[in-house]
Amino acid sequence: MRRRGLWACLIILGMLAGVGVTMLSRSWTTPAKAAAAPAPAPIDAARAYGYLKAICGLGPRPAGSAANTRQRAMVAAHFKKMGAAVREQPFEANDPRTGAKVAMANLIAAWYPERTQRVVLGAHYDTRPFPDQELDPARRSLPFLGANDGASGVALLMEIAHHLDGLPTPWGVDLILFDGEELVYGQEGEYFLGSKAFARAYDESVRSRRATSRYVAALVLDMVGDRNLQIDQEQHSYNFTFNLVQEVWGVARRLKATAFRNRIGMAVNDDHLPLIEAGIPAIDLIDFDYPYWHTARDLPEQCSGESLAQVGRVVTAWLAQPRPQQR
Ligand SMILES: [Zn+2]
Structure with a gap:
């Protein structure tokens, strides 16, 4: 994700928050009543951390690399074993240095594929090509393993996959690994290639009326493994998808998941923005x-x-919240 460089169109929309929030939130219902308080899934912290270490054990995993492909195969096998219908969504992009084609793929694992109202739990699985924030230039040639920035979101999805079969959620659930979130060598470059490819395909299927299901919500998990975890309400999420932020933080409060702080954090450009542009809250x-x-x-x-x-408990309890009539 990027620290700066907001998308112009989104800034304008943000300024017109009254209009933007209303429109984007309309498909989102009011938060569930306090009486509905389902328990979170029994997330296994040690197993989740084991997945994180196993992913890092593959080495650096930038888009187009052999380790990136190995990771995708490893996670696909895991999702299948957990009962999902798994498919790849291939796409191509250009290497920003040479212009050469790079083959990439998102991984989409569907639980309850017959359900027409669906949610996305997504994470990027590629890693930055090199550790560009190292102050000492010599250290920039060191391998970048991306334990938090890359592996953490994927590891949590792998753990959540253990709990989806039988989870009392009204929705179909798609766990999605996005490729090409940051195949970027300087600060500038094209980010979010995988989520853009996914959003484009979804948008086209809706517009052409070929879509057999609709996404009613998406949670992007990125850098959720810090041992000093503090998750603020990311500013674009707050501006564009306020009701969903309120729902998730409401669950966190109820579960006393103190990593979720009741404050608005910085604006981070990440894989949620292409989804929002495609009409997914x-x-x-x-x-x-x-x-x-x-x-x-x-x-x-x-x-x-x-x-x-902690994040897994909030996400699964949120999934299991009884909903008013399906939207
Ligand atoms: Zn990053």
């Missing part, structure tokens, strides 16, 4: 206050299974 769960961001020290020891588990 989406929010980004991200702890951007991470000292090892884009450095060679973004390693498993900076992360914890308990942080992953």
Whole structure:
């Protein structure tokens, strides 16, 4: 994700928040009543952390690399074993240095594929090509493992996959690994290639009336493994998808998930923005206050299974909240 460089159209929409929020929120219902208080899934913190370490064990995983493909295959096999219908969504992009074609793919694992009202739980699975935030230029040639920025979201999805079969949610659930979130070598470049490809395909299927299901919500998980986890309400999410932020933070309060702070954080451009543009109410769960961001020290020891588990409990309890009549 990027710290700066807001999309112009989104800034304008943000300024016109009264209109934008109303329009985008309309498909989102009012928060469930307090009486409905389902328990979270029994998320296994140690197992989630084990997945994070296994992913890092593959080495750096930038888009187009062999390790990136190995990770996709590993996670696909896991999702299948957990009962999902799994497919790849291939697309191509250009290497920003050479212009050469790079083959990429999102991974989409569907639970309850017959349900027409669906939610996305998504995370990017590629890693930054090198640790560009290292101050010492010599350290920029060190491998970037992306334990938090890359592996944490995927590891949590792998753990959540254990709990979806039988989870009392009214929705179909798609766990999605986005490729090409940051195949970027300087600060400028095209980000979010995977979520853009996904959003484009969805938007086209809706416009052409071929879509057999609709997405009613999306939670993007990014940098959710910091052992000092603090998740603010990311500003674009707050501006564009306020009701969903309120729902998720309401669940966090009820579960005493103290990593979720009741304050608006910085605006982070991330994979939720292309989804919002495609009409999917989406929010980004991200702890951007991470000292090892884009450095060679973004390693498993900076992360914890308990942080992953806290987010997993909130996400699964949110999924299981009884809903008013389907929208
Ligand atoms: Zn990053």
